[in-house]
Every structure is written in structure tokens, then in C-alpha cells.
Amino acid sequence: MDSETKNILVVDDDREIVRAIALTLEAEGYTVLKAYDGLEALDLVTTKNIHLVIIDVMMPKLDGLSAIMRIRNGKNLPIIVLSAKSENSDKILGLSMGADDYVTKPFNPMELAARVKSQLRRYTSLGDINSRGEKVIVNGRLRFNLDEHVLYADNEPVKLTATETKIVELLMRNPGRIFPAEEIYSKIWNESAYSTENTVMVHIRRIREKIEINPSEPEYLKVVWGIGYKFEKH
Amino acid sequence: MDTNLKSTSQRESRRNTFAGLLSWVSLLLILCAACCAAIFFLMVLANPRTLDYAASHLQQFAGSPSPTLPDMEGTFVEAMPHEEMVYTYTVQVISALAILLTALVLVFLFRQDRYAFEDMVARGLGRIWVELKLASLLAVLMVCMSVLAWGSAAEKSFGVTIACVLTVYLLCLDVSRNRRFFGHNIIHSVLVRVNDYHGMTTFQQRAVRRAYATIAIVLALIVLGAAGFGVAMNFLYGHEGYRKLALAIPLTAVVGITGTVWWYILALKRDLSDWNLLMDQITEMYGGDLNAVNHVPPTSNLYDCAMQLNMIRTGVQKAVEEGTKADRTKIELITNVSHDIKTPLTSIISYVELLKKEDLPPAAADYVSTISQKAQRLSGIVQDVFEVSKAATGNISLSLEDLDVGRLLRQTFGEMEETVQRSQLQWRVDIPEAPMLIHADGQRLYRVFQNLIRNCAQYSLEGSRVYVTLSVQAGLAQVTVRNISRTEITMNGEDLTARFVRGDQNRTTEGSGLGLSIAKSFTEACGGHFFVRTDGDLFIVTVQFPLVEPKEPVLRLEPEEA
Numbered sequence: 095m096d097s098e099t100k101n102i103l104v105v106d107d108d109r110e111i112v113r114a115i116a117l118t119l120e121a122e123g124y125t126v127l128k129a130y131d132g133l134e135a136l137d138l139v140t141t142k143n144i145h146l147v148i149i150d151v152m153m154p155k156l157d158g159l160s161a162i163m164r165i166r167n168g169k170n171l172p173i174i175v176l177s178a179k180s181e182n183s184d185k186i187l188g189l190s191m192g193a194d195d196y197v198t199k200p201f202n203p204m205e206l207a208a209r210v211k212s213q214l215r216r217y218t219s220l221g222d223i224n225s226r227g228e229k230v231i232v233n234g235r236l237r238f239n240l241d242e243h244v245l246y247a248d249n250e251p252v253k254l255t256a257t258e259t260k261i262v263e264l265l266m267r268n269p270g271r272i273f274p275a276e277e278i279y280s281k282i283w284n285e286s287a288y289s290t291e292n293t294v295m296v297h298i299r300r301i302r303e304k305i306e307i308n309p310s311e312p313e314y315l316k317v318v319w320g321i322g323y324k325f326e327k328h
Numbered sequence: 329m330d331t332n333l334k335s336t337s338q339r340e341s342r343r344n345t346f347a348g349l350l351s352w353v354s355l356l357l358i359l360c361a362a363c364c365a366a367i368f369f370l371m372v373l374a375n376p377r378t379l380d381y382a383a384s385h386l387q388q389f390a391g392s393p394s395p396t397l398p399d400m401e402g403t404f405v406e407a408m409p410h411e412e413m414v415y416t417y418t419v420q421v422i423s424a425l426a427i428l429l430t431a432l433v434l435v436f437l438f439r440q441d442r443y444a445f446e447d448m449v450a451r452g453l454g455r456i457w458v459e460l461k462l463a464s465l466l467a468v469l470m471v472c473m474s475v476l477a478w479g480s481a482a483e484k485s486f487g488v489t490i491a492c493v494l495t496v497y498l499l500c501l502d503v504s505r506n507r508r509f510f511g512h513n514i515i516h517s518v519l520v521r522v523n524d525y526h527g528m529t530t531f532q533q534r535a536v537r538r539a540y541a542t543i544a545i546v547l548a549l550i551v552l553g554a555a556g557f558g559v560a561m562n563f564l565y566g567h568e569g570y571r572k573l574a575l576a577i578p579l580t581a582v583v584g585i586t587g588t589v590w591w592y593i594l595a596l597k598r599d600l601s602d603w604n605l606l607m608d609q610i611t612e613m614y615g616g617d618l619n620a621v622n623h624v625p626p627t628s629n630l631y632d633c634a635m636q637l638n639m640i641r642t643g644v645q646k647a648v649e650e651g652t653k654a655d656r657t658k659i660e661l662i663t664n665v666s667h668d669i670k671t672p673l674t675s676i677i678s679y680v681e682l683l684k685k686e687d688l689p690p691a692a693a694d695y696v697s698t699i700s701q702k703a704q705r706l707s708g709i710v711q712d713v714f715e716v717s718k719a720a721t722g723n724i725s726l727s728l729e730d731l732d733v734g735r736l737l738r739q740t741f742g743e744m745e746e747t748v749q750r751s752q753l754q755w756r757v758d759i760p761e762a763p764m765l766i767h768a769d770g771q772r773l774y775r776v777f778q779n780l781i782r783n784c785a786q787y788s789l790e791g792s793r794v795y796v797t798l799s800v801q802a803g804l805a806q807v808t809v810r811n812i813s814r815t816e817i818t819m820n821g822e823d824l825t826a827r828f829v830r831g832d833q834n835r836t837t838e839g840s841g842l843g844l845s846i847a848k849s850f851t852e853a854c855g856g857h858f859f860v861r862t863d864g865d866l867f868i869v870t871v872q873f874p875l876v877e878p879k880e881p882v883l884r885l886e887p888e889e890a
Binding site for chain 1: 663666667670671673674675676677678679681682685703707711714725729731732733735736738739740741742743745761766768770771773774
């Protein structure tokens with residue numbers, strides 16, 4: 095699918111970080127363009143054929159968030175924001191400005207590479223999903239095919255056990271709704287049990303390992319502490 | 329309740345009232361008899377012939393042929409053979425003693441019932457206003473005095489003795505059992521009925537009570553004055569000049585007293601209203617409104633006081649502002665520092681990852697992996713420092729909701745299964761199934777318990793048991809984590825929650841030293857309590873949250889829609 099090389103623009107005022115990201119991404123087979131401030135980035139976006147932008151928030155001349163807004167005015171391409179701020183409010187601000195993903199510093203380059211891959215897959219394959227006329231539930235980078243009972247993450251099938259598939263289907267059918275462990279248990283195992291929290295939690299953890307890019311900071315399958323579990327709407 | 333009885337109500341309900349009454353009457357009998365005997369003894373001491381006088385009365389009472397009365401002059405005629413008299417005496421003395429003995433036995437036998445009965449009597453007495461009590465006391469005294477003054481017979485003095493004994497007994501009973509002997513008076517009762525008395529502060533209650541008492545006393549004085557005036561009129565009737573004088577003096581007195589009272593009431597009222605203003609201001613300031621305005625007028629007695637309060641307020645305001653400013657500066661500093669640390673750290677981690685992919689000699693690969701681990705740890709510490717300082721200065725955003733703390737604990741254990749399994753410890757987890765709702769931020773609370781579990785896994789003695797229990801203690805949901813420390817704990821619990829402090833002083837283990845500190849700040853930010861206690865090597869952490877009532881079913885188990 096991504097046989098042709100993708101052009102990725104990396105923008106950060108710290109040259110060493112840009113170089114490190116470039117090295118990592120080039121190892122994955124992408125072509126990397128570099129920029130060191132917002133204005134430079136805008137120039138490259140308009141002149142070159144860019145498939146994805148990785149941009150830092152705090153930069154001289156034009157800061158990352160303003161740059162994202164300007165890029166969004168003209169083009170529809172995935173943007174990943176890098177920031178040293180890890181507060182939830184900063185994340186929400188970044189995402190509402192038009193970013194598709196948010197990575198906090200210090201990050202693991204492998205995780206960044208995985209996110210790049212995920213964004214590119216979604217970006218390029220978004221068109222052909224609806225045209226096939228299958229019964230699917232789409233949620234961010236996840237797609238659940240109701241006919242085949244198969245979950246796709248970034249268009250690649252995820253190997254789930256039968257129980258895990260059932261849990262994913264139940265939760266994906268009701269995105270945002272909180273399910274307590276007993277309810278999940280009674281619906282999946284078709285029996286009521288006394289102490290179910292641990293059983294359900296173990297399955298939820300295993301599913302997270304398979305579908306999340308960073309399982310320790312899940313984006314889709316979330317624990318609502320003290321209440322239950324839910325599938326986040328993206 | 330107007331009366332506070334010391335006794336418990338259960339005691340009297342269990343006891344037999346009749347037995348109590350019997351015992352009580354016996355006690356009174358004994359008391360009266362003892363007093364009468366004492367009085368008689370005194371009389372005999374004072375006048376030895378009283379004995380003979382009494383003996384003749386006794387014989388009359390017993391129905392013996394009336395002897396010639398021993399007249400008071402002393403010419404005593406013996407009317408009865410000596411032996412017969414002795415016999416009569418003996419019978420009567422023995423019967424009297426028998427009655428007394430029975431009474432004594434009854435008093436001791438049913439003493440528990442008697443206490444209960446006395447409580448009952450005391451409670452009845454407690455309902456009577458103190459004014460009525462004093463009035464009846466006065467009445468008894470007056471009757472006794474008049475009886476003693478006008479009647480000379482010895483029997484009467486015994487009657488007076490018995491009345492006195494009864495009165496004194498009842499008074500003692502009342503004073504000893506009822507705490508509010510003077511508090512339960514007519515003024516108080518009227519005030520309770522008339523005003524919204526219980527809404528007032530203690531000070532206001534007392535002031536109002538005092539004002540009414542003063543009015544009552546002055547009124548009584550006026551009445552007495554008027555009565556005195558009437559008496560004086562009676563004496564002075566007929567003398568024209570005296571009559572005018574007698575009219576003028578009490579009139580002036582009445583006007584004067586009324587005026588004084590009026591002035592006193594006005595002054596008191598003003599002081600009271602000023603007090604109220606000041607107290608309102610203090611209450612507002614205590615409630616957190618530091619901008620509460622001073623309403624006390626400059627002419628008031630309390631103006632200085634109000635001004636001083638204002639000065640205190642200004643000082644506090646300044647201190648709070650400076651504190652907030654300092655907090656903000658601290659947060660900014662920490663944000664900047666953590667940003668400045670994170671940027672180079674990003675490079676370090678990235679290049680270490682790149683290095684790992686290179687074909688390195690084994691020794692170099694080992695060094696790189698050490699660098700990688702330490703860089704990750706540094707990254708964790710930076711994040712922890714950032715969070716703990718934000719939490720400690722109250723700058724974290726919380727999403728508080730009603731959640732089941734038991735479920736949260738079970739989820740935490742599910743999430744941390746690997747840590748728990750790897751820890752080589754025996755975990756004894758006791759979480760009741762019944763939901764326990766508390767109001768807190770689930771994500772933060774998860775961090776709290778995560779840190780506590782990690783702490784146990786890291787610092788516990790190998791193979792020892794860790795006890796995690798959830799229980800309800802006086803309206804609080806309480807999570808207790810108990811474990812045995814691997815190394816000796818040389819500091820107390822409070823010090824351990826301080827930032828960067830670790831149980832092992834040489835700091836060789838993993839961890840930022842912020843775990844307990846984060847747990848404590850997050851718990852307190854969510855409105856809970858966090859205690860650390862050490863007992864030898866036993867390490868006990870207690871997390872408490874007030875329980876909340878479920879407002880609505882938090883989760884509806886509705887049928888799933890397709």
C-alpha cells in the first residue's frame with residue numbers, strides 16, 4: 095500500500111531532534127523534509143507534495159498551532175503535533191486546532207514512527223472504505239467489519255481471540271458508553287458471575303496490547319476508573 | 329428535653345415502679361424518723377422533763393388509762409405501776425424498731441428500683457420552672473416559721489421537721505440529678521416559644537435573656553415600690569404635706585427607673601446590632617469572602633474592633649495574594665524547567681534508540697541499554713516532579729465524579745497484574761463486593777493506588793504478605809495498605825510523604841522518590857485524607873474518602889440497542 099515513498103515534513107527548532115526523527119523515519123522508508131520554524135514549514139507545504147507533517151508547538155517566528163491552522167486552510171493532510179506540554183488541556187487545544195495526533199516529549203521514536211504509519215494508512219485508505227458497501231463500524235484508525243467479525247487497525251487485520259472480538263464488537267457498537275465489568279461479562283459469557291472485574295480487566299488489557307499504539311496510554315479502549323470500561327469515540 | 333438526667337432511661341424501664349415507690353417511701357420514713365429522733369434527743373438535752381411528757385403522750389396513744397399528766401411545774405404523780413409502764417414502752421419501742429428495720433431492709437433490697445424511681449421523681453421536678461420551685465420553697469419556709477411562731481406544741485415542731493426534711497430531700501434530688509436547675513426558668517421558656525431563639529448565637533441568646541431578666545427585675549421593683557407607696561400612704565394618711573411628698577417621691581422614682589431602663593434597653597439594642605454586624609463580617613470572612621465590607625458605624629463602641637479586623641483582613645489578603653503569586657511563579661518555573669529538561673531528553677532518547685539499531689560491540693550495547701533505562705527513568709521523574717508540584721499548589725484540573733472505590737481498586741489490581749505477580753509477595757486483598765461510592769477523580773485515584781502498589785512491590789521484604797483492605801469507618805471509605813519494609817525505616821510517616829524521600833537512604837533502587845508524595849497530593853486534591861504510619865518495620869498507608877449517597881443509578885443496565 096505504501097510502496098511509493100511518502101514525503102514527511104518534520105518541523106522543530108531543535109535541529110538534533112529533527113535529525114533524529116528524520117533518521118528514524120528514513121529507516122522506515124519515508125522521505126523526510128526538514129524545517130526549523132513555522133514559516134519555513136508553510137513554504138514547504140505549499141511548494142512540495144507533502145503527505146504528513148510532524149510539527150513542534152513552541153517555535154520561533156511562527157508557532158506550531160498557528161502554523162497548523164494555516165496549513166489546514168489550504169490542505170487536507172495528517173498532522174502530528176510534538177509538544178513538551180503533557181497537560182490534557184494542551185492536548186485538547188492541539189487537537190481542536192486541527193492536529194490529528196499529539197505526541198508529548200520526550201517520546202520514543204519507534205512510537206512516533208508507528209503513529210506516522212497509522213496516520214498515513216488512514217489518510218490514504220479513507221476513500222475506499224465506504225465504497226465497498228460492507229457493514230462496518232469505523233472509529234478513528236480502527237474498523238470493525240460486522241460481516242467478517244474482524245477488527246482492522248490501520249487497514250490491517252488484528253488477531254483477536256473469539257472472546258476479545260466479542261468484547262470489541264460490544265464496545266465499538268456503543269462508542270462512549272460506559273460498561274461495568276458485570277455487564278460485559280453477562281453479555282459475552284452469557285452467564286452472571288460474582289467476581290468479574292479481574293477476568294474482564296485481563297481481556298481489556300490484552301485487547302489494548304493489540305490495538306493501541308502505546309498500550310500504557312490507551313486512546314481507544316479506556317478504563318473509566320471506579321465505573322467501568324468504554325470505547326472512546328474518535 | 330429541658331432536663332438532663334444522669335441516669336439512663338433503660339435502667340428505669342426495666343425496674344419495678346411499685347417496688348421503687350415502696351423503697352422510696354421507706355427511705356423517707358427512715359429519714360424522717362432519724363431527724364425526729366435527733367430533734368427529740370436535742371429537746372431532751374435541752375429539757376430532761378420532755379421525756380416524761382412524751383411518755384405520757386405515748387401512753388395516751390397506746391390506749392392506756394390516762395395517767396395524771398405530768399404538769400410542767402414538776403409535781404409528778406405516778407399513776408401507773410412501774411412494770412406495766414415498762415411493758416408498754418417495750419412493746420411500742422419494739423414495734424417501732426421492727427417497722428424501721430423493715431423499712432431499712434426494703435431500702436436496701438430495692439435500691440436499684442428506688443434509683444429508677446428517684447430518677448422519675450427528679451424528671452418530674454425538672455419540668456417545674458425554677459421560679460415556682462423557689463416560690464414553693466419560700467412558702468414552705470414561711471409556713472414553718474408561722475407554725476413555729478404561733479404554735480408551741482412539740483408535735484408541731486415534729487411536723488415542721490418532717491416538712492423540712494422532705495423539702496431538703498427534694499431539693500437535693502433535683503439539684504443533683506438535673507443539670508439545668510436554674511436554666512429551666514419562665515423567661516427561657518417564654519423566649520423559646522416567642523423568638524427564633526435557637527437560631528441565635530450563644531452570645532445573642534445570653535444578651536436577650538439578660539435584657540428580659542433586667543426588665544422583669546425592674547418591673548418587680550416598680551411593683552414593690554408601688555406596694556411600699558401604698559403602705560406609706562396608709563401610715564401617713566391625714567397629714568396633707570406628707571401625703572404630697574409621699575406621692576412625689578415614688579413617682580419620681582418610677583419615672584427615673586423607667587427612663588433608666590429605657591436608656592439601658594436602647595444602648596443594649598444598639599450594641600447588640602453592632603455586635604451582629606461585626607459577627608456577620610467575621611462569619612463572612614471565615615467563610616472565605618475576604619472582601620466582606622465593614623458595616624459597623626464610626627460612632628459605635630465596636631468601631632476600633634472593626635477597624636482592627638479590617639487591618640487583619642488587609643494583611644491576610646496581602647499574604648494570600650503573595651502566596652498565589654509565589655505559587656504561580658513556582659509553577660511557571662517548574663513548567664519552564666521541565667520543558668527545558670524534556671527537549672534535550674528527547675534528543676537523548678531518540679539517539680539512544682538509533683544507537684541501539686547500530687551494530688555495536690557487546691560491551692557498547694550494554695552501555696547503551698543502561699543509558700536508555702536511565703533516560704527513561706529521568707523522563708518519568710521529570711513528569712512526576714511536574715505533577716506533584718502542580719498538585720501540591722492546587723493547580724491540577726480534576727474531573728470529579730461519583731465512583732465505586734472497590735471497583736476502582738479491583739481495576740487497579742487488574743491493570744497492575746504483572747507488577748503484582750512479579751513482586752514475589754503474597755497479596756491479601758480484601759475488597760467487599762458491595763459498591764462504595766465516593767466523589768473523586770478516577771484517573772488520579774488510580775495513580776494513587778498504582779503508586780501504593782508499586783511502593784509495596786518495590787520496598788517490601790521478599791516473601792512477606794501485603795494486606796490491602798477496603799472498609800467503611802464512620803462514614804468514610806477507608807483503604808488500608810500494610811506491608812513489611814525490606815530495610816529499616818528510620819523516619820516517621822510524615823517525613824516519608826515528603827518529596828524525594830525514600831525509605832532506603834542510599835537511593836539505589838528504581839523510582840523517583842515521589843510516589844507517596846504524589847499519592848498524598850492527589851488524594852488530598854480529590855478531597856480525601858492520606859496517612860502514613862510506621863510501626864517497627866510495618867508500613868501502613870491509609871486513604872480515606874467520605875462516602876456519598878448514590879443520587880441516581882450510576883450505570884443503567886439497559887437493553888442493548890442493535
